[in-house]
Amino acid sequence: MQSTSNSNRPTGRRSSLKKRTVMFGLLAALFLFVVGCSKDGMSTWEAFGPVAQLQLDLFNVTMWLMVIVFFLVEGVLLYAIIRYRKRPGQPKPTQIHGNNTLEIVLTIVPTILVLGLGIWSVFILFEIDAPPEGSDPLHVNVTAHQWWFEFEYPDAGNGKKIITANEMRIPVDRPITLSLFSDDVIHSFWVPKLAGKLDMVPTHENKMWIQADSDKIDEDLPVTLFGQCAELCGIAHALMRFRVTVMEQADFDSWAAGYSEPPAITDKAKKGKQIFAANCTLCHTIDGPDDPALSASRLKGFLTGADITPVPAPNLTDLRTRQTLAAGLMDLTETNLRAWLHDPDGIKPGNYMAARAVLYQGGTVTLDEDQIDALIGYLLDLR
Amino acid sequence: MATITGVIPRPTTYAGVWGWMTTIDHKRIGILYGLTAFAFMLLAGLEAGVIRMQLVSAENDLLGPARFNQMFTMHATVMVFMVIMPLSASFFNFIVPLAIGARDVAFPRLNALSYWLFLFGALLMHVSFLVDQVPDAGWFSYANLTEKPFSPNRALDFWAIGLLILGTSSVAAALNFVVTIVNMRAPGMSMMRLPVFVWMTLITSLLLVLAFPVITVGLIELTMDRNFGTHFFIPSEGGDPILWQHLFWVFGHPEVYILILPPMGIVSEVLPTFSGKPLFGYPFIVFSGIVIGIMGWAVWSHHMFTVGLGPVANSVFTITTMLIAVPTGVKIFNWIGTMWRGAVEFTTSMMFALGFVALFIVGGLSGISHAISPSDFQQQDTYYIVAHIHYVLFGGSIFGIFAGVYYWFPKITGRMLDETLGKINFWLLFIGMNLTFFPMHFLGLNGMPRRIYTYSAEFGWENLNRLASLGYIVLFVGFLFFMYNMWQSRKSRPAGHDPWDAPGLEWSISSPPPVYNFAEIPQVEGRDQYWIMKAKAEAAGTPLTEPEALIDVNTVHMPSPSYWPIVTAAGVALIGGGLLSHYAISFLGGAITMMGVIAWSNEPTVAPSDQH
Amino acid sequence: MAHAAEHEYTTTGLSNRKMLMWVFLGSDCLFFGALIATYMVYRGQSLVGPYPVDIISVPVTTISTFVLLMSSFAMVQALAATNADNKRAIVGWLLATAFLGSIFIGFQIFEFNSFKNEGLTLAGNLFGATFFTLTGFHGAHVTLGIIWLLCMAVLGAKGRLGPGTALDVEILGLYWHFVDIVWIVIFTLLYLIGGFDAGPVALPGG
Numbered sequence A: 001m002q003s004t005s006n007s008n009r010p011t012g013r014r015s016s017l018k019k020r021t022v023m024f025g026l027l028a029a030l031f032l033f034v035v036g037c038s039k040d041g042m043s044t045w046e047a048f049g050p051v052a053q054l055q056l057d058l059f060n061v062t063m064w065l066m067v068i069v070f071f072l073v074e075g076v077l078l079y080a081i082i083r084y085r086k087r088p089g090q091p092k093p094t095q096i097h098g099n100n101t102l103e104i105v106l107t108i109v110p111t112i113l114v115l116g117l118g119i120w121s122v123f124i125l126f127e128i129d130a131p132p133e134g135s136d137p138l139h140v141n142v143t144a145h146q147w148w149f150e151f152e153y154p155d156a157g158n159g160k161k162i163i164t165a166n167e168m169r170i171p172v173d174r175p176i177t178l179s180l181f182s183d184d185v186i187h188s189f190w191v192p193k194l195a196g197k198l199d200m201v202p203t204h205e206n207k208m209w210i211q212a213d214s215d216k217i218d219e220d221l222p223v224t225l226f227g228q229c230a231e232l233c234g235i236a237h238a239l240m241r242f243r244v245t246v247m248e249q250a251d252f253d254s255w256a257a258g259y260s261e262p263p264a265i266t267d268k269a270k271k272g273k274q275i276f277a278a279n280c281t282l283c284h285t286i287d288g289p290d291d292p293a294l295s296a297s298r299l300k301g302f303l304t305g306a307d308i309t310p311v312p313a314p315n316l317t318d319l320r321t322r323q324t325l326a327a328g329l330m331d332l333t334e335t336n337l338r339a340w341l342h343d344p345d346g347i348k349p350g351n352y353m354a355a356r357a358v359l360y361q362g363g364t365v366t367l368d369e370d371q372i373d374a375l376i377g378y379l380l381d382l383r
Numbered sequence B: 001m002a003t004i005t006g007v008i009p010r011p012t013t014y015a016g017v018w019g020w021m022t023t024i025d026h027k028r029i030g031i032l033y034g035l036t037a038f039a040f041m042l043l044a045g046l047e048a049g050v051i052r053m054q055l056v057s058a059e060n061d062l063l064g065p066a067r068f069n070q071m072f073t074m075h076a077t078v079m080v081f082m083v084i085m086p087l088s089a090s091f092f093n094f095i096v097p098l099a100i101g102a103r104d105v106a107f108p109r110l111n112a113l114s115y116w117l118f119l120f121g122a123l124l125m126h127v128s129f130l131v132d133q134v135p136d137a138g139w140f141s142y143a144n145l146t147e148k149p150f151s152p153n154r155a156l157d158f159w160a161i162g163l164l165i166l167g168t169s170s171v172a173a174a175l176n177f178v179v180t181i182v183n184m185r186a187p188g189m190s191m192m193r194l195p196v197f198v199w200m201t202l203i204t205s206l207l208l209v210l211a212f213p214v215i216t217v218g219l220i221e222l223t224m225d226r227n228f229g230t231h232f233f234i235p236s237e238g239g240d241p242i243l244w245q246h247l248f249w250v251f252g253h254p255e256v257y258i259l260i261l262p263p264m265g266i267v268s269e270v271l272p273t274f275s276g277k278p279l280f281g282y283p284f285i286v287f288s289g290i291v292i293g294i295m296g297w298a299v300w301s302h303h304m305f306t307v308g309l310g311p312v313a314n315s316v317f318t319i320t321t322m323l324i325a326v327p328t329g330v331k332i333f334n335w336i337g338t339m340w341r342g343a344v345e346f347t348t349s350m351m352f353a354l355g356f357v358a359l360f361i362v363g364g365l366s367g368i369s370h371a372i373s374p375s376d377f378q379q380q381d382t383y384y385i386v387a388h389i390h391y392v393l394f395g396g397s398i399f400g401i402f403a404g405v406y407y408w409f410p411k412i413t414g415r416m417l418d419e420t421l422g423k424i425n426f427w428l429l430f431i432g433m434n435l436t437f438f439p440m441h442f443l444g445l446n447g448m449p450r451r452i453y454t455y456s457a458e459f460g461w462e463n464l465n466r467l468a469s470l471g472y473i474v475l476f477v478g479f480l481f482f483m484y485n486m487w488q489s490r491k492s493r494p495a496g497h498d499p500w501d502a503p504g505l506e507w508s509i510s511s512p513p514p515v516y517n518f519a520e521i522p523q524v525e526g527r528d529q530y531w532i533m534k535a536k537a538e539a540a541g542t543p544l545t546e547p548e549a550l551i552d553v554n555t556v557h558m559p560s561p562s563y564w565p566i567v568t569a570a571g572v573a574l575i576g577g578g579l580l581s582h583y584a585i586s587f588l589g590g591a592i593t594m595m596g597v598i599a600w601s602n603e604p605t606v607a608p609s610d611q612h
Numbered sequence C: 001m002a003h004a005a006e007h008e009y010t011t012t013g014l015s016n017r018k019m020l021m022w023v024f025l026g027s028d029c030l031f032f033g034a035l036i037a038t039y040m041v042y043r044g045q046s047l048v049g050p051y052p053v054d055i056i057s058v059p060v061t062t063i064s065t066f067v068l069l070m071s072s073f074a075m076v077q078a079l080a081a082t083n084a085d086n087k088r089a090i091v092g093w094l095l096a097t098a099f100l101g102s103i104f105i106g107f108q109i110f111e112f113n114s115f116k117n118e119g120l121t122l123a124g125n126l127f128g129a130t131f132f133t134l135t136g137f138h139g140a141h142v143t144l145g146i147i148w149l150l151c152m153a154v155l156g157a158k159g160r161l162g163p164g165t166a167l168d169v170e171i172l173g174l175y176w177h178f179v180d181i182v183w184i185v186i187f188t189l190l191y192l193i194g195g196f197d198a199g200p201v202a203l204p205g206g
């Protein structure tokens, strides 16, 4: 690409090559776009509820506007450098210093564009702020812990209070109002298919609402959606996931009504129940909602304690009705539960069950295989 | 007190390691800044490589979460505070005095102090690797994850104290440049005749001076929380972690303009030179820079859209943020206007400048889509943001800086960089950059959160991550070409004083410039002074040739080298190091700092031995 | 302080060092601004006492504020004396400024001490943390100023201050007046307005 002129500046002459490169680049970008967008589990390209839908619509408009601006500006840029490339023997170009009319036009046009978009988004902001008037929302308190989510239904139906972890069940076509809390550091609540995220900040109560619409979901209910903590919250942040199961109101009601301690009718389960009471209840609760005093003492232990202290831990009452284990990390199966009880740290590095339970202080679990078996039998209500 | 300077004679040597350690010549300091920052860029780039290797496949277990968090934290902290800022400082140092026709900056020793503080602060933060307590809470280290109960080891102290020292360095440097630019211009160089790069330096310096104190307060409060038992950000004692976010981003958003304005200035020098036309709409470019600098203060909460400040605050910050597109667009349009009807030459420097414009537009437009707060709720803390960051910071800042390196390298070293290697370098970086970061837009919109060390295959993020990691390899090779190009320039063609037919005053003196810069301080008659001079000479039939060296160098009084900047800086670093280890060391550091300052203020600017 | 810069040429005619001080003070404004903002954000947020109303004594601090204000007056006199080349007056006024500054610091030490005795500590509650940090950094600024004043007084005693070096005194004066003004702001906000704050207001979100 070295020019022959005796100026030591080379000039570009292969513009056709450049054009082809550019075309190739554009095609590649387009191709990427087509294969790039997916609608998989966490994707924001698909909305299952009104909040996510408004956000997606707004984004689509913004994106296409920006794509247009992109092609316009980059197009002019490309045109300028190709059309006005230096040609051999060309005289010095005319020395222009500016053009005020052009400047003013090019200031006003973008101003109108961005103000338009900005004002529209303000309307949407207020629209998604609260559920529509006159609806009958279900309320859920969500508390984030390092590194799992706690869901509390103050009234899941018939005045029943339910506390569960890592899996939230919601009835379809009904607004769900959420109060978000955190017990330790800042986390963020995010179910892309239902709504954008909102942070969970200690001592702050943040409120949002979500809803899943049956006409937007083309699969059969119940449908399970993915959620993830979206604010760096320490070592296991990447593994702080959760699920939201959308179900018919009737299914939800029967789950709520059946929410109870595993019955422990077999001998194995009875043994398991004892082992659980001896080893696990320091942190876990299994017979329904937490006792606030107990929770408070666990939290205190967590914030001030060194090794071997009680810490807040998932309420395991309904473990047997859940689909996943360890904050949405893996499917709830016998094998996985066994693996978890053997070595929580190997599965979720840094988690506080391994770090703070006496059982794991020696590096390996102090329960034998039988005992673990019994625990599994009890927790999963294996008969 | 005067005895201190009496006992230790003023350094007189300009050669060797001592010469560099005691130098107060803005050009040498510029080179030191540049080389140090480049070394840190390789380090942070390698850290990025580790990140990309870990993410190349789902459920990868190359790194654990602990290491991964350290990698992105240090990658970003180093890139922002130890690469782009000092690389900009490197150009400020080398170019600004030359471009305004001055013999040095206003306070040469303060300038040296800035450099040494930067070096020692950066090294201090990297000591954390030796003791394996590496900062791991991200580059904005949100409280209260950074508080003792959640980050019990020393990692965050290294981070906070390192940044405090780096901040002091930046503020000292910025004070110096404000004064230099306002006060040391050659006669006739009115503000509206300043080269745009100098203007951007001035705005950046003012931003630095005003923004850094805010983060300084935040860092002090964090350090006190961690070491002296206060509760500024501890919620259980009434503290509010959101306050940290405000303090950080009130600094943090002006900071991103600190990172982009200098490269914008560089590009505003390169484009006219290689279009053979003066900058289109000079006053608009300057004023838009000022407007960006001012508006940059009113948008910080766009980093906090998801914190729960409520729809009213989010609306306000949406609108203010959106409006920043306008002055930025003004710049883009004027750059294109500069090339319009020009004679565009595709030198490597020019190609990087064009790459800057092309890529920055992408990053800017994704920035606009973040500014729309309702849809940002879906984007915040995803790879969509990571894509934005890298389009503006790599496609923007780094490309702009590369344009500057290729442009001014001949002036700095007197040697030409190889154009063929340069173009390979450019294309590899350009392609590699798009390959790495373009897929991240989709990763983010497909729901991939940032700062996760592992992901599960069911989310369908693997292929795009592969692509991104592949792009990293291309970038890596690109960097190798750059390094080879620098290396081979030792033996390359001498550059001559004005290889590009450039407009700036710095090209009117020989390459590399003599210690005293200008034999005679130039008289400035207009913008693009050297073009004016060349045109006049041409018209008079006596084209300008290689400038002649001064016959008698001794007629120019240059400030002499000094030990005290490096001593003072070492003292300050020891104070910081002591807070991290043993307070006794802090006292020693304090004593050394005191000694340095006292000796400094008793030192005459020109050593007696140098006086005539 | 070197005096090489006396006849320096500058574009604006303002001396480099004076401008450096101005820009630095701009920077310092933001520094105190952020500290004051922290204090204001945490007004009424302390969970436990002592609260401002329990310990702040406006009358005592009014005296020390007055003393500091007087020191600014002395500083003005010092500069005037320098310009008038009155060697003895220079030293006298400089020392007077330093002396008044020291009285202020004395008051502050006394105040810190009595607050400590009444249970206010850095680590005790947010009021303590924000109060001591803010006033502590201000005190550090004053202390630095006193050291600087004393150094200048020594130079003055050696006869090295006069109209030719008035700039040195002027820059010191800028700094000193700035530190005074910051105190006025602090005094207004922390004592006159915030001095009667009682216990915690309701925390957001209960």
Ligand code: HEA
Pocket: A069, A073, A109, A110, A111, A113, A114, B256, B257, B259, B260, B302, B303, B305, B321, B322, B324, B325, B328, B329, B330, B332, B360, B361, B362, B363, B364, B365, B366, B367, B368, B370, B371, B372, B376, B379, B380, B381, B385, B388, B389, B392, B393, B396, B397
């Ligand atoms: C060099 C650094 C740089 C620059 C210049 C910018 C520029 C901009 N940034 Fe960016 N930003 C960062 C660095 C930068 N940013 C970083 C590092 C982060 C992440 C921090 C972190 O979380 O780690 C971030 C994050 C970030 C967020 C937070 C996202 C989130 O976390 O949720 C937002 C939100 O509004 C934002 C917006 C913008 C906007 C509107 C601009 C504008 O200035 C862009 C203006 C430019 C253009 C618009 C293009 C050119 C204009 C035209 C061609 C005219 C026509 C255009 C229109 C009509 C629209 N940025």
Ligand code: HEA
Pocket: B041, B042, B043, B044, B045, B046, B048, B049, B051, B052, B072, B073, B075, B076, B077, B079, B080, B083, B084, B137, B138, B139, B140, B386, B389, B390, B393, B394, B398, B436, B449, B450, B451, B452, B453, B468, B472, B475, B476, B479, B480
């Ligand atoms: C200035 C800015 C800057 C620059 C230039 C870069 C450059 C790069 N960045 Fe970075 N990045 C940030 C600023 C920057 N980044 C910030 C602010 C964040 C947010 C962090 C946070 O969340 O806290 C981030 C986060 C970030 C992430 C997200 C991490 C996460 O959220 O989990 C990723 C992931 O891919 C990434 C990748 C890269 C890559 C591949 C490059 C490449 O461009 C790097 C190219 C460099 C090289 C290829 C170096 C080559 C080296 C050699 C040739 C050395 C060989 C020689 C010797 C050993 C002598 N960056």
Ligand code: CUA
Pocket: A144, A147, A186, A187, A188, A229, A230, A231, A232, A233, A234, A236, A237, A238, A240
């Ligand atoms: Cu919780 Cu990330």
Ligand SMILES: [Cu+2]
Pocket: B252, B253, B256, B299, B300, B302, B303
């Ligand atoms: Cu920003």
